Amino acid sequence: xxxxxxxxxxxxxxxxxxxxxxxxxxAALAGNPRWARVVGYALHVxxxxxxxxxYRVVNxxxxxxxxxxxxxxxxxxxxxxxEGVEFVDGFVDMEKYLWKPEDQTxxxxxxxxx
DNA sequence: CTGGTGACCGCTT
DNA sequence: AAAGCGGCCACCA
Numbered sequence: 001x002x003x004x005x006x007x008x009x010x011x012x013x014x015x016x017x018x019x020x021x022x023x024x025x026x027a028a029l030a031g032n033p034r035w036a037r038v039v040g041y042a043l044h045v046x047x048x049x050x051x052x053x054x055y056r057v058v059n060x061x062x063x064x065x066x067x068x069x070x071x072x073x074x075x076x077x078x079x080x081x082x083e084g085v086e087f088v089d090g091f092v093d094m095e096k097y098l099w100k101p102e103d104q105t106x107x108x109x110x111x112x113x114x
Numbered sequence: 115c116t117g118g119t120g121a122c123c124g125c126t127t
Numbered sequence: 128a129a130a131g132c133g134g135c136c137a138c139c140a
Contacts, residue, residue: 004136023122027135036122038136043121045137057121065121 001047007031008042015056018083019099020092022060055079056099062092 011029015021027035043054044067055076058064068076077087085097092098 002137008136024124027122032135034123034133034135036124037120037134038122040121041119041137046121054121059122060124067121 004030004035004038005042008035008039009046009048009052012043012052012054012057015053015099018085018097020056020058020062020080020085020094020097021099023057024060025099026057058092062094062098063090064092 007030008026011026012021014029023036023039024033026039027033030039039057043052043057046052046054055064055068064076064080077090080092081087086093
């Protein structure tokens with residue numbers, strides 16, 4: 001396992017329950033904004049789906065991955081909806097559910113979900 | 115070792 | 128407005 005991938009996986013694990021992040025965000029958190037594509041590959045070969053919530057990662061437009069074939073691309077949608085994430089025309093409502101750094105701070109302060 | 119590919123993104127025609 | 132292209136990392140032929 002490469003250090004780069006470990007950092008990517010750590011970033012993904014940081015996404016709070018009920019939130020989604022973009023590949024670009026994860027890439028930036030992992031150290032380089034240009035790794036978005038690498039993030040895609042890293043999740044593709046996700047070594048531990050149980051602890052790495054790759055379904056919380058969507059593309060910039062809030063579209064889920066077509067290649068998420070763990071029982072169909074619909075599975076990713078199901079998992080996200082289970083956490084309260086709403087979809088509009090098959091797209092995640094990014095306005096409401098995109099994870100922002102401030103959110104994590106606020107969630108901690110409120111003793112809410114983390 | 116070289117080159118091509120992929121769950122992407124952003125800048126450039 | 129739509130399409131192309133380079134970038135970055137790991138993996139396979």
